[in-house]
Amino acid sequence: MNAIVDRLREQVLEACGRRRLEIRGGGSKSWYGASDPEAEPLEVGMLSGIIRYEPSELVLTAYGGTPLAEVEALLAQHRQWLPFSPPHFADSATIGGAVASGLSGPTRWGHGALRDYVLGVRVLDGQGRVLRFGGEVMKNVAGYDVSRLFAGSLGTLGVILEVSLKVLPLPPATRTLRFACSQDEAIERFNRLAGQPLPLSAGVWWQGEMTLGLAGARAAVEAAATRLGGEVLPEEAARVFWEDVREQRLPAWKLQEGEVLWRLALPPTTPAWADAEDALVEWGGGLRWLRRPAADDSWFERARAVGGHAMRWRGARTGGRVFAPRGAAERAIEARLKAAFDPDGVFARRLPLE
Amino acid sequence: MAETPSDSLSPTVSREAFVAELRRLLPEDALIHDEAELRAYECDGLSAFRELPWAVALPRSEEEVVALLQTCHRLRVPVVPRGAGTGLSGGALPHPQGLVLSLARLNRILALDPFARTATVQPGVRNLAISEAAAPYGLYYAPDPSSQIACTLGGNVAENSGGVHCLKYGLTVHNVLRVRGYTAAGEPVVFGSLAPDAPGYDLLALAIGSEGMLAVVTEITVKLLPRPQTARCILAAFDSVRAAGEAVAAIIAEGIIPAGLEMMDQGATIAAEDFVHAGYPLQAAAVLLCESDGTPEEVEEEIARMGAVLERCGATEWRVSRDEEERLRFWAGRKAAFPAAGRVSPDYYCMDGTIPRKALGEMLEAIAEMEREYGLRCLNVFHAGDGNLHPLILFDANQPGEWERAEAFGADILELSVRLGGTVTGEHGVGMEKINQMCVQFSPVELEAFFQVKAAFDPAGILNPGKAIPTLHRCAEYGRMRVSRGKLPFAELPRF
Numbered sequence: 001m002n003a004i005v006d007r008l009r010e011q012v013l014e015a016c017g018r019r020r021l022e023i024r025g026g027g028s029k030s031w032y033g034a035s036d037p038e039a040e041p042l043e044v045g046m047l048s049g050i051i052r053y054e055p056s057e058l059v060l061t062a063y064g065g066t067p068l069a070e071v072e073a074l075l076a077q078h079r080q081w082l083p084f085s086p087p088h089f090a091d092s093a094t095i096g097g098a099v100a101s102g103l104s105g106p107t108r109w110g111h112g113a114l115r116d117y118v119l120g121v122r123v124l125d126g127q128g129r130v131l132r133f134g135g136e137v138m139k140n141v142a143g144y145d146v147s148r149l150f151a152g153s154l155g156t157l158g159v160i161l162e163v164s165l166k167v168l169p170l171p172p173a174t175r176t177l178r179f180a181c182s183q184d185e186a187i188e189r190f191n192r193l194a195g196q197p198l199p200l201s202a203g204v205w206w207q208g209e210m211t212l213g214l215a216g217a218r219a220a221v222e223a224a225a226t227r228l229g230g231e232v233l234p235e236e237a238a239r240v241f242w243e244d245v246r247e248q249r250l251p252a253w254k255l256q257e258g259e260v261l262w263r264l265a266l267p268p269t270t271p272a273w274a275d276a277e278d279a280l281v282e283w284g285g286g287l288r289w290l291r292r293p294a295a296d297d298s299w300f301e302r303a304r305a306v307g308g309h310a311m312r313w314r315g316a317r318t319g320g321r322v323f324a325p326r327g328a329a330e331r332a333i334e335a336r337l338k339a340a341f342d343p344d345g346v347f348a349r350r351l352p353l354e
Numbered sequence: 355m356a357e358t359p360s361d362s363l364s365p366t367v368s369r370e371a372f373v374a375e376l377r378r379l380l381p382e383d384a385l386i387h388d389e390a391e392l393r394a395y396e397c398d399g400l401s402a403f404r405e406l407p408w409a410v411a412l413p414r415s416e417e418e419v420v421a422l423l424q425t426c427h428r429l430r431v432p433v434v435p436r437g438a439g440t441g442l443s444g445g446a447l448p449h450p451q452g453l454v455l456s457l458a459r460l461n462r463i464l465a466l467d468p469f470a471r472t473a474t475v476q477p478g479v480r481n482l483a484i485s486e487a488a489a490p491y492g493l494y495y496a497p498d499p500s501s502q503i504a505c506t507l508g509g510n511v512a513e514n515s516g517g518v519h520c521l522k523y524g525l526t527v528h529n530v531l532r533v534r535g536y537t538a539a540g541e542p543v544v545f546g547s548l549a550p551d552a553p554g555y556d557l558l559a560l561a562i563g564s565e566g567m568l569a570v571v572t573e574i575t576v577k578l579l580p581r582p583q584t585a586r587c588i589l590a591a592f593d594s595v596r597a598a599g600e601a602v603a604a605i606i607a608e609g610i611i612p613a614g615l616e617m618m619d620q621g622a623t624i625a626a627e628d629f630v631h632a633g634y635p636l637q638a639a640a641v642l643l644c645e646s647d648g649t650p651e652e653v654e655e656e657i658a659r660m661g662a663v664l665e666r667c668g669a670t671e672w673r674v675s676r677d678e679e680e681r682l683r684f685w686a687g688r689k690a691a692f693p694a695a696g697r698v699s700p701d702y703y704c705m706d707g708t709i710p711r712k713a714l715g716e717m718l719e720a721i722a723e724m725e726r727e728y729g730l731r732c733l734n735v736f737h738a739g740d741g742n743l744h745p746l747i748l749f750d751a752n753q754p755g756e757w758e759r760a761e762a763f764g765a766d767i768l769e770l771s772v773r774l775g776g777t778v779t780g781e782h783g784v785g786m787e788k789i790n791q792m793c794v795q796f797s798p799v800e801l802e803a804f805f806q807v808k809a810a811f812d813p814a815g816i817l818n819p820g821k822a823i824p825t826l827h828r829c830a831e832y833g834r835m836r837v838s839r840g841k842l843p844f845a846e847l848p849r850f
Contacts, residue, residue, distance in 0.1 A: 139780035148559035169609035219651030340806035
């Protein structure tokens with residue numbers, strides 16, 4: 001692996017000041033974030049393999065290019081999982097790409113986000129420095145938490161050579177319940193339930209149906225299911241449903257020509273907008289998906305007004321803004337962080353700093 | 355290598371002129387500049403390190419905080435933010451030419467929203483006060499450092515504080531949604547969001563645990579969780595520390611994440627029992643506390659499974675708390691371990707390394723060896739579930755040389771933590787205390803990157819300078835000192 005890292009370092013240093021590089025693991029999320037058509041791919045998929053995994057330590061360390069499927073299969077053999085259910089979007093998805101994109105799936109509601117599980121990284125930055133931050137232990141406050149900074153940084157700071165993640169035992173029992181209700185009723189119900197000691201894992205509403213995923217100790221799941229009622233989805237149907245949500249395969253995510261898919265991250269108690277009955281609601285109200293004609297860019301402001309933020313996730317962008325704007329002081333800090341790790345701007349502009 | 359900000363910082367005014375400036379900004383009762391009164395602020399919970407600041411400011415409003423920051427920024431006067439001063443690493447140690455910015459009077463709970471399960475508080479609010487305010491709604495704030503009666507949320511954010519329940523419920527970084535505050539220059543900033551995430555880089559993650567070096571936080575919004583319906587605790591005894599350590603790994607291998615999983619060695623057990631009479635078995639080489647929380651059915655199931663594992667792992671005795679009173683008694687001893695150490699010894703020095711759980715036995719044997727080498731006793735308490743160790747080195751500061759021996763003993767433990775694949779600090783922070791050991795854990799380029807992160811937030815370098823991240827010069831000096839003891843050479847470091 002050292003030879004691969006050396007070669008990547010040479011490629012980065014050689015490109016500095018000449019051209020930009022887009023870090024590419026499996027290419028499964030290459031459409032995510034802003035696009036930088038001039039950047040050339042820097043292939044890192046060959047940095048592959050699980051470095052250390054001891055189930056009783058609850059930590060897995062892998063090279064960044066390790067297929068996500070390989071990581072998940074190994075964990076499943078030991079009845080463990082990545083509780084943030086990272087989306088794959090293609091079989092080629094890698095663990096480094098999952099971390100760089102920072103994306104979490106439906107179980108983020110009950111179990112936390114990807115960034116909550118990042119314990120450490122080893123990175124190659126834009127100056128060719130190989131740096132290790134964090135580590136392989138659960139509690140670590142030595143130095144700034146730079147490993148979490150790399151989560152969701154979209155390859156703009158450096159190549160994730162290795163990553164250590166906290167993993168957890170698979171919940172012994174799961175159950176999926178379905179209820180008919182309006183979007184507003186669902187948002188109200190999600191928030192009421194989340195304030196009670198229930199084994200909630202995932203909560204989705206779409207087209208008049210609220211779907212609740214429970215996961216936890218057998219006794220707790222049984223008791224909650226009995227109390228909550230609703231229609232119980234058969235195990236296989238439930239598995240397919242949650243995978244479809246994680247991979248965005250439901251029709252709510254299918255775009256027509258000229259449409260944009262909006263991702264709205266909102267305070268979970270935000271009431272439904274009257275003109276957004278067609279939204280798909282995830283994370284118990286905290287995440288909402290909307291398809292709208294490309295010309296409608298009101299959502300940046302509407303999400304901001306309620307304390308959230310919008311993103312043009314996919315579809316026609318016509319060169320417009322992708323991510324919500326940040327404040328002036330935050331932008332200045334971000335620009336200086338970018339300059340610290342990538343002073344020549346060698347990495348593709350997937351997360352614009354404007 | 356770039357010069358570090360703290361090397362070049364020196365105020366452009368005299369102490370007298372600075373105090374005169376402060377008097378224009380704040381009422382007299384919000385300022386301390388008299389030497390006798392300044393003594394109260396000369397150290398935090400780590401009293402071995404003391405320094406008198408130029409002045410202490412106790413603002414009552416955000417406007418005053420901004421005015422203070424702008425003034426200090428303009429005059430290049432270092433600012434050391436401070437909460438309740440309970441920190442254990444000297445993070446709030448004053449700068450000898452600086453201002454201590456106490457946020458203790460910003461102590462209001464600004465909002466508590468039971469529907470959204472959030473509380474928005476000022477930094478001087480005490481950790482436990484949030485859970486007390488949330489209790490009527492069946493909610494609580496999960497991170498529970500042992501000092502939670504006194505420590506403030508602002509301090510918790512600065513240190514990324516943990517507690518005995520963080521294996522299951524996370525650290526401060528997992529339980530804070532958003533902070534609002536000011537840069538060193540006094541510009542307003544917001545990190546994080548009330549939504550599940552925020553656009554751009556995760557500046558919230560950098561701010562949490564930054565030891566007051568990146569920004570001054572004036573408002574914190576935390577997540578509140580539903581209080582578990584019930585909790586029960588197992589007290590288990592083992593005739594060797596290694597067997598207890600194996601039991602910890604076996605519980606986790608069983609797929610159980612206990613709400614709390616703590617270990618005490620015999621010395622700590624005896625000291626705690628003598629202090630609070632928790633009913634601990636005094637013959638045991640190690641005692642484990644294993645807590646389960648949740649619904650009554652869930653807890654019963656988990657307690658039975660943990661009991662079976664403990665039995666299999668050779669527990670010589672184990673019992674389950676019969677009621678809440680007994681559960682709290684089991685915990686009382688563990689939570690009082692530090693004061694208990696204070697009763698058996700004039701002074702004690704608390705360490706905070708984290709190691710992979712599997713290395714626990716090796717670490718304990720090494721500590722026993724170090725006790726002989728340094729001629730000092732050490733009591734061991736651990737957050738065993740997450741590998742976070744708190745060895746308490748007993749010494750008498752009035753005996754010449756004992757503090758120096760305790761400090762060297764502690765340094766050995768921390769450096770062994772790094773060699774075993776762990777870290778020099780799990781939850782207490784680097785502060786002033788572990789700054790030398792940072793040279794062991796990080797390479798020169800990594801330290802340089804940390805300084806660049808610092809400069810991204812605070813280009814002038816006025817916030818808590820000289821803490822947490824050692825200069826390369828310091829590391830070279832430290833390397834020379836340690837090499838002379840035949841350990842840990844720093845071959846790659848330039849010598850200045």
